[in-house]
Amino acid sequence: MPFLRAEEETKVREWFAELERPVELLVALGPEETPRAGSGDVDFGAEMVRVCEALAELGEGVTCRVEQEPAGFPRFPAVSIRPDGRDAGVRYDGLPWGYELGSLVGAIVEAGREEPTLRPDSLAALEQLDRDLALEVFVTPT
Amino acid sequence: MLLAFRFALASERVSGTAIEANEFPQLSQELGVWAVPRVVVDGEPRWDGAVPEPEFLRRVLA
Secondary structure, X not given: OOOOOHHHHHHHHHHHHOOOOOEEEEEEEOOOOOOXXXXXXXXXXXXXXXXXXXXXXXXXXXXXXXXXXXXXXXXXXXXXXXXXXOOOOEEEEXXXXXXXXXXXXXXXXXXXXXXXXXXXXXXXXXXXXXXOEEEEEEEOOO | OHHHHXXXXXXXXXXXEEEEXXXXXXXXXXXXXXXXXXXXXXXXXXXXXXXXXXXXXXXXXO
16 A cells, blocks of 8 residues: 555655765664554554655665664664764654654655755754753654 | 754754654653653653744753
8 A cells, every 4th residue: 555645755756856865764673662542453663664665765865774673772663864874863763654754754855965954053052062962752643 | 843853963962853652652651741742852851842943942952
């Protein structure tokens, strides 16, 4: 079953064609927490692989690799979005379905840019950071 | 969500993680996730909802 409508797939292909550097999707599989009731019988790990492999088919610059319980992943399934195959600290824990599929596509597009797209004052502030900063955003599919 | 990713891509000091709340109910409960997006900075719940980039910057550095 296709996971994007035809017009969505066309748009994503256009975005991925403009990537300025390769982006690797490292899919991490492992023991999964029991999800909230209502999630049905979804095999989240298998779906994660299916989604990421399907996205990798939409652009030459996007590749997908699957590992079992790689280091640095506290939750499974998850996908690390890696510009030039490098761990840049960009990760999606859980299956990005529904509305959130757009977040994963957006992350790939952003990771494929050579230059950051933040405002100059944001970049200046981040350059002054003297400590690590962990940002986590909880989301839902709808 | 994308702002957290863009911040991470702009700085080696920053990591940005999206967490699907329904798939990780225990963690979501521990952090009191009742509305999304909920933003957590260095393990501490900070606010709910999307904000513009200047406000996002101000809040994550606060």
